[in-house]
Amino acid sequence: MASSVQTSANRPMPAYERIKVDILHHIDGGTWRPGDRIPSENDLVRQFGVSRMTVNRALRELTNDGRLLRVPGTGTFVAEPDTDSGLLDIRSVDDYIAAHGGKHRSEVMSLEEVVADDAVAALLDTVAGVRLFHIVMRHFDDETPFQLEDRYVNADLVPDFLDQDFNSGTPSSYLTDAVPVTEIEHVIESVAPDVDERKFLKLDESDPCLVLRRRTWWNDDVVTNVRFVSPGHLFRLSGRFKPFSRQ
Amino acid sequence: MASSVQTSANRPMPAYERIKVDILHHIDGGTWRPGDRIPSENDLVRQFGVSRMTVNRALRELTNDGRLLRVPGTGTFVAEPDTDSGLLDIRSVDDYIAAHGGKHRSEVMSLEEVVADDAVAALLDTVAGVRLFHIVMRHFDDETPFQLEDRYVNADLVPDFLDQDFNSGTPSSYLTDAVPVTEIEHVIESVAPDVDERKFLKLDESDPCLVLRRRTWWNDDVVTNVRFVSPGHLFRLSGRFKPFSRQ
DNA sequence: GGCGTAAGTTTGTATATACCTGTATATACA
DNA sequence: TGTATATACAGGTATATACAAACTTACGCC
Incomplete structure (x- = not known):
C-alpha cells in the first residue's frame, strides 16, 4: 500500500508526494541513516522521471519538516532526529x-x-x-x-x-x-x-x-x-x- | 526593517519571502482577520510583479504553517488561530x-x-x-x-x-x-x-x-x-x- | 421562478528553462 | 609542496507555460 499511487480518497497521489514517501521509507526503514548523503536532485530526476522542480519541492518540504538537511554545493543529507519538539521541553x-x-x-x-x-x-x-x-x-x-x-x-x-x-x-x-x-x-x-x-x-x-x-x-x-x-x-x-x- | 529587502546576512531576500512577510504583516497587524479572504494568486502576481509560481510558493508555505487556508476554486483565507499546538493538549x-x-x-x-x-x-x-x-x-x-x-x-x-x-x-x-x-x-x-x-x-x-x-x-x-x-x-x-x- | 449549462475564476500540480551562489575536484603553475 | 584557476556539480530561486480540478457566476431555456 505504501508504494500505491492512490491516496485514501482514491485520487492519484501527486508526484512530489510519491517522492516524499519513498524517501521517508528509506529513512524510516533504516536504509538511509542520519548523516547519510542521499541522491542529488538530478539523480532523483532520472530515477523518478520527473522534472527537477518536482524533486526540489519534495526535498524542500522534507527539509522544512526537519527530516533532511541540505547544503548547497554539497548535497542532501538525512537529518539527525529532533530531540526537543519545542512545545514542552522534555529531555533526558x-x-x-x-x-x-x-x-x-x-x-x-x-x-x-x-x-x-x-x-x-x-x-x-x-x-x-x-x-x-x-x-x-x-x-x-x-x-x-x-x-x-x-x-x-x-x-x-x-x-x-x-x-x-x-x-x-x-x-x-x-x-x-x-x-x-x-x-x-x-x-x-x-x-x-x-x-x-x-x-x-x-x-x-x-x-x-x-x-x-x-x-x-x-x-x-x-x-x-x-x-x-x-x-x-x-x-x-x-x-x-x-x-x-x-x- | 520589516519591509527591507535584505536579510540579516545581507543577502537579498527572496521574492517569495518578501511576499510571506508582507502577508504576515497584514495578518499580525490585524488588517486581515481570521476568516477574511485575501487577494487571489493573480491579484498578488499583479501587486508584486512576480510570476504566479512565486506567489504560489509563498501561499503554500504559509498554508503549511497553518496561517492560511486555501480552497480550490474559491480563494485563500486567513486561518483561525490554532488552539491546540499538538504536543500537549492544553485547553480551556x-x-x-x-x-x-x-x-x-x-x-x-x-x-x-x-x-x-x-x-x-x-x-x-x-x-x-x-x-x-x-x-x-x-x-x-x-x-x-x-x-x-x-x-x-x-x-x-x-x-x-x-x-x-x-x-x-x-x-x-x-x-x-x-x-x-x-x-x-x-x-x-x-x-x-x-x-x-x-x-x-x-x-x-x-x-x-x-x-x-x-x-x-x-x-x-x-x-x-x-x-x-x-x-x-x-x-x-x-x-x-x-x-x-x-x- | 427554477433548472441546467457554459464560462470564468481560483487553486493544485507539473514541466522546461534560466541564472545564481556555494562547494568539491582536477589541473596547471610557481 | 603549496597555491591559483578552471570546471563540474550541488542546491536556491524565479519565470513562463500548461493542464486539471473545484467552485462561482451568468445566462439561456423551459
Missing part, C-alpha cells in the same frame, strides 16, 4: 540535571525479562504473554534522589536492551538512538507518593510528586512505556514556543 | 471538563484593577507601577471545585477585560479572541496546596495539586500571566503527537 534526566548545574548519577534497581500480564499488556497496547524487558532505576542529582524510572520495553523491537549499561547512559538516550519513533504520548500528573516511592525518593506523605508517563510508538507497536516520578520541589516542566511558524 | 477548563463528561461552572472571586508591585511586575516582564487587571476565580465541575485561576492581564493591551462576564465565558477564551498571541510559555509543577488553596479546593494538606502557569506574549509585551491550580486527582495533562511531519 541527565540533561535536565546538568542544565540546572547538578551532577547526575543513576542506579539500576532491577532489570529483567518479564512476560506481560493483562495490566502491563494494556500499557503497551499489546496482549498478555508478550515478552518484555522491565527496568526500575533511580536517578540522583549528586546524592539527592531525583527521579524514579519504571520502564517496560518491547523485547522484539529492542532485543539488545538487557545488554546495556544503564549506570552510565540512560535508557532514554539509548532508545532514542536504537529505535526510530513515529509517535509519542505524554501524560503529566501530580500525585502523592506511595510507600515505596516515599522510601526511594526520601519523601514525606505530604510531599507531592510530578509524574510523567511517556509512551512511544514505532508505527503500530509501542516501543516503550515509562513512568517517571520526581519530587515536586525538584522537578518541573516548562516550555516556550511560538504558536505559529515552527522554527 | 470548560472544554476539559466537558470532554470528561462534566458540567462546568465558574465563580469570580475578585476582579479589579491593580498597580503592579515589583513581584507582579516581574511575572509580566514589566516594571512596577504599570496598570494591570487581576482576576481570581474558581472553576467547578458540577459542584466539585476543580481549578483555581489567578490571572494578571496587561490593561493596555486588553482594555475591555473588566467589562466581560466571566461567569459565562472563561478569561482564556475571551483573551484568545481579543488579542493575537505571538509566544507562549508553560510551566508545570506539582505542589502542596497552601492554606487558601486547600480551603477553596476543599483539599487536605497531603492532596497534591497540579499547577500550570502560562504566560502569553504579543510581540515583546506579556499579555497575561495566569496560574491554574487543580487537585491532582482531578486534572492531568496529556498529549500525543508525531515527532516529525507536523500534520
